[in-house]
Amino acid sequence: xxxxxxxxxxxxxxxxxxxxxxxxxxxxxxxxxxxxxxxxxxxxxxxxxxxxxxxxxxxxxxxxxxxxxxxxxxxxxxxxxxxxxxxxxxxxxxxxxxxxxxxxxxxxxxxxxx
Amino acid sequence: xxxxxxxxxxxxxxxxxxxxxxxxxxxxxxxxxxxxxxxxxxxxxxxxxxxxxxxxxxxxxxxxxxxxxxxxxxxxxxxxxxxxxxxxxxxxxxxxxxxxxxxxxxxxxxxxxxxxxxxxxxxxxxxxxxxxxxxxxxxxxxxxxxxxxxxxxxxxxxxxxxxxxxxxxxxxxxxxxxxxxxxxxxxxxxxxxxxxxxxxxxxxxxxxxxxxxxxxxxxxxxxxxxxxxxxxxxxxxxxxxxxxxxxxxxxxxxxxxxxxxxxxxxxxxxxxxxxxxxxxxxxxxxxxxxxxxxxxxxxxxxxxxxxxxxxxxxxxxxxxxxxxxxxxxxxxxxxxxxxxxxxxxxxxxxxxxxxxxxxxxxxxxxxxxxxxxxxxxxxxxxxxxxxxxxxxxxxxxxxxxxxxxxxxxxxxxxxxxxxxxxxxxxxxxxxxxxxxxxxxxxxxxxxxxxxxxxxxxxxxxxxxxxxxxxxxxxxxxxxxxxxxxxxxxxxxxxxxxxxxxxxxxxxxxxxxxxxxxxxxxxxxxxxxxxxxxxxxxxxxxxxxxxxxxxxxxxxxxxxxxxxxxxxxxxxxxxxxxxxxxxxxxxxxxxxxxxxxxxxxxxxxxxxxxxxxxxxxxxxxxxxxxxxxxxxxxxxxxxxxxxxxxxx
Amino acid sequence: xxxxxxxxxxxxxxxxxxxxxxxxxxxxxxxxxxxxxxxxxxxxxxxxxxxxxxxxxxxxxxxxxxxxxxxxxxxxxxxxxxxxxxxxxxxxxxxxxxxxxxxxxxxxxxxxxxxxxxxxxxxx
Numbered sequence: 032x033x034x035x036x037x038x039x040x041x042x043x044x045x046x047x048x049x050x051x052x053x054x055x056x057x058x059x060x061x062x063x064x065x066x067x068x069x070x071x072x073x074x075x076x077x078x079x080x081x082x083x084x085x086x087x088x089x090x091x092x093x094x095x096x097x098x099x100x101x102x103x104x105x106x107x108x109x110x111x112x113x114x115x116x117x118x119x120x121x122x123x124x125x126x127x128x129x130x131x132x133x134x135x136x137x138x139x140x141x142x143x144x145x
Numbered sequence: 146x147x148x149x150x151x152x153x154x155x156x157x158x159x160x161x162x163x164x165x166x167x168x169x170x171x172x173x174x175x176x177x178x179x180x181x182x183x184x185x186x187x188x189x190x191x192x193x194x195x196x197x198x199x200x201x202x203x204x205x206x207x208x209x210x211x212x213x214x215x216x217x218x219x220x221x222x223x224x225x226x227x228x229x230x231x232x233x234x235x236x237x238x239x240x241x242x243x244x245x246x247x248x249x250x251x252x253x254x255x256x257x258x259x260x261x262x263x264x265x266x267x268x269x270x271x272x273x274x275x276x277x278x279x280x281x282x283x284x285x286x287x288x289x290x291x292x293x294x295x296x297x298x299x300x301x302x303x304x305x306x307x308x309x310x311x312x313x314x315x316x317x318x319x320x321x322x323x324x325x326x327x328x329x330x331x332x333x334x335x336x337x338x339x340x341x342x343x344x345x346x347x348x349x350x351x352x353x354x355x356x357x358x359x360x361x362x363x364x365x366x367x368x369x370x371x372x373x374x375x376x377x378x379x380x381x382x383x384x385x386x387x388x389x390x391x392x393x394x395x396x397x398x399x400x401x402x403x404x405x406x407x408x409x410x411x412x413x414x415x416x417x418x419x420x421x422x423x424x425x426x427x428x429x430x431x432x433x434x435x436x437x438x439x440x441x442x443x444x445x446x447x448x449x450x451x452x453x454x455x456x457x458x459x460x461x462x463x464x465x466x467x468x469x470x471x472x473x474x475x476x477x478x479x480x481x482x483x484x485x486x487x488x489x490x491x492x493x494x495x496x497x498x499x500x501x502x503x504x505x506x507x508x509x510x511x512x513x514x515x516x517x518x519x520x521x522x523x524x525x526x527x528x529x530x531x532x533x534x535x536x537x538x539x540x541x542x543x544x545x546x547x548x549x550x551x552x553x554x555x556x557x558x559x560x561x562x563x564x565x566x567x568x569x570x571x572x573x574x575x576x577x578x579x580x581x582x583x584x585x586x587x588x589x590x591x592x593x594x595x596x597x598x599x600x601x602x603x604x605x606x607x608x609x610x611x612x613x614x615x616x617x618x619x620x621x622x623x624x625x626x627x628x629x630x631x632x633x634x635x636x637x638x639x640x641x642x643x644x645x646x647x648x649x650x651x652x653x654x655x656x657x658x659x660x661x662x663x664x665x666x667x668x669x670x671x672x673x674x675x676x677x678x679x680x681x682x683x684x685x686x687x688x689x690x691x692x693x694x695x696x697x698x699x700x701x702x703x704x705x706x707x708x709x710x711x712x713x714x715x716x717x718x719x720x721x722x723x724x725x726x727x728x729x730x731x732x733x734x735x736x737x738x739x740x741x742x743x744x745x746x747x748x749x750x751x752x753x754x755x756x757x758x759x760x761x762x763x764x765x766x767x768x769x770x771x772x773x774x775x776x777x778x779x780x781x782x783x784x785x786x787x788x789x790x791x792x
Numbered sequence: 793x794x795x796x797x798x799x800x801x802x803x804x805x806x807x808x809x810x811x812x813x814x815x816x817x818x819x820x821x822x823x824x825x826x827x828x829x830x831x832x833x834x835x836x837x838x839x840x841x842x843x844x845x846x847x848x849x850x851x852x853x854x855x856x857x858x859x860x861x862x863x864x865x866x867x868x869x870x871x872x873x874x875x876x877x878x879x880x881x882x883x884x885x886x887x888x889x890x891x892x893x894x895x896x897x898x899x900x901x902x903x904x905x906x907x908x909x910x911x912x913x914x915x916x
Contacts, residue, residue, distance in 0.1 A: 034414070038413060060395060063857075102795050116881075126445050133607050134899055137608075140603050383848075608910075717904070
């Protein structure tokens with residue numbers, strides 16, 4: 032019994048945000064790497080550094096915007112899909128499942144005999 | 146170079162240089178006794194204007210003083226000089242000697258007209274020198290004119306300010322002097338003593354201040370280079386470290402995110418809203434994880450040996466979700482037996498005249514417990530959960546069964562061991578055993594040939610489970626009736642004592658009742674039917690002792706109504722057994738027998754003798770068949786037989 | 793609303809994150825400026841002491857870089873929290889199952905049959 036479409040979508044979107052955050056880290060490391068090269072006197076790394084720095088801010092921005100949207104989604108769904116607080120859910124109704132299961136079994140057993 | 150030299154000369158001795166220039170023969174004539182202006186800005190401007198005039202019309206330069214040339218900038222002056230010397234002359238050609246010559250020539254010519262020229266010249270020169278100061282005074286007088294507009298008060302104020310500034314400067318300088326004197330006192334006490342103020346001498350002992358000159362350590366070039374190198378090295382190293390740290394974190398996070406994403410997508414696919422999932426720390430891995438409640442705690446179970454909580458763990462190797470009971474590790478660490486177990490029911494038949502039994506039927510292994518490699522994905526998770534639910538349910542079943550059995554020892558029930566309960570009947574024996582799920586069992590299942598009582602064993606097991614659910618339902622109803630508010634309270638266990646287990650008794654009670662009934666029928670046959678001719682025995686149908694409708698009357702909570710309906714389904718099974726028999730005696734009335742059990746296992750027979758006149762002669766109860774036999778014998782011989790004999 | 797807290801945290805973290813890289817870059821360029829000054833003023837500017845340099849370097853690695861990483865991790869934790877919220881605090885719809893009633897007649901019949909099967913027909 033998969034979760035409803037909407038929630039699957041949210042999870043997918045959160046995955047994308049994760050990837051963006053991850054990319055942010057990568058870009059940061061690349062930016063630092065190119066700055067290092069620049070300091071070593073490799074002047075033609077400058078455009079590369081700029082690219083990496085830009086990518087860093089771009090991915091960070093995208094992730095932040097995405098997260099903001101996701102938080103808004105949460106906000107909008109409290110009360111309709113979500114409970115406002117974290118309550119301890121209870122595993123009720125398992126007695127019903129079991130009784131049904133055993134009645135089915137009983138039926139099967141009795142059918143075989145007749 | 147010449148320009149520079151001229152420049153240098155000008156700065157060196159301005160006054161001196163004015164003289165030779167003034168003696169320029171072209172200009173000398175124009176010299177009336179005019180005051181040379183100072184190097185005041187305004188004057189200079191005036192002069193340059195006039196100089197220009199003089200350049201355009203040399204003749205009219207009546208007022209042009211020779212001094213004005215002296216204060217002219219060189220770049221203006223030199224062209225004028227050159228001009229006056231005629232075209233083709235070069236400034237570089239000018240030398241002191243030639244100029245001296247020229248002057249000499251000129252003075253010679255002038256001697257002719259005026260012998261005093263030389264004198265005049267010198268006189269003039271000195272005069273000019275004197276006059277050179279004058280203009281300054283004249284010039285200074287002009288600001289003074291402006292100051293004359295200053296009011297008396299302002300003047301006083303300015304005077305005061307000046308005096309103050311002077312005082313301050315004096316103080317500062319004397320302080321500085323004192324400082325120096327004091328400093329000096331350590332080396333040259335006499336000199337210092339002379340210059341130190343009396344106050345200082347009194348308050349500060351001489352030679353108490355010392356200073357030493359330390360040469361400012363100018364780092365050597367190599368040192369600077371060295372340090373710069375070190376600095377650069379450090380920065381590069383730090384950057385490199387930073388980069389590596391970022392990179393490695395990125396890498397680590399990348400892999401963990403991958404599993405994380407896979408985990409959540411699996412959870413989202415296989416875990417539904419219905420499942421009770423909550424945040425939980427995985428004690429084994431220390432990670433934050435999700436817990437899943439599979440136990441029946443919230444569904445009426447009173448079993449507390451296990452919590453019925455599992456962790457949804459992601460198995461990175463198999464890339465799937467695993468449902469792992471939270472107690473599994475703890476309990477195995479404590480040496481507790483927590484293996485997967487299930488209940489097996491076996492029926493043995495007693496071999497006639499021998500004290501031995503032969504297996505006649507047993508329950509088969511649940512399909513659920515057989516590992517199935519085909520099921521994957523969602524099915525696999527659901528199966529894992531179902532299996533856990535199944536196992537915890539079976540354990541609870543055994544738990545209650547054992548509790549119930551403790552009081553049934555006198556009725557042929559034996560608790561053989563922790564995992565086994567047997568119930569003996571005259572002709573057969575039932576065995577309820579918790580089996581460990583092991584490979585052998587799984588391998589051998591379905592291999593045994595079907596036996597006659599297999600189905601009976603299964604039916605009994607199904608009924609046991611159903612009865613456990615009924616226990617749950619009763620418990621739920623009890624909780625609902627007691628009020629929802631303390632539903633969650635910890636005290637619930639003590640507040641709601643476990644309802645009495647009613648699993649084995651209803652079932653074995655029915656068997657026992659059947660046996661009692663056979664016995665009773667035999668007794669009736671022996672003591673009545675065979676004795677009294679024409680007597681018959683019939684079974685009296687029992688009316689529905691409780692109408693279904695009775696329950697629905699007070700409509701509670703819909704949950705309670707539902708629970709009631711479900712519980713009522715089992716009334717027939719759970720009611721204590723009872724069979725009524727009616728023996729009709731021709732012309733001598735009837736005997737009503739009612740075989741009942743107060744606790745499912747015992748048997749009491751109530752006997753009611755009603756004679757032909759419809760009056761109740763005897764109404765009594767027996768729990769002992771021997772007594773019943775005697776009593777029946779008595780009735781038959783005393784009332785029935787005598788009656789028929791009389792007839 | 794708890795989501796306000798999330799938003800605030802998001803803002804804070806993003807700001808820190810964007811500053812972190814700036815700091816890193818600044819740290820690197822300070823070296824350059826210093827170097828230039830030294831060239832211009834000769835011995836006027838004494839290069840930083842090794843202690844200062846190393847401290848600054850360690851600071852950069854441990855503070856700024858770590859801050860950057862922590863910021864990203866914080867946001868990753870936030871996405872996880874949001875996931876948990878979606879999956880764990882859904883409003884359950886009880887009606888679907890618990891209110892579904894059994895087929896009482898059929899069940900009662902099955903139980904009857906059970907009695908007959910297990911105990912024989914002579915009981916009721």
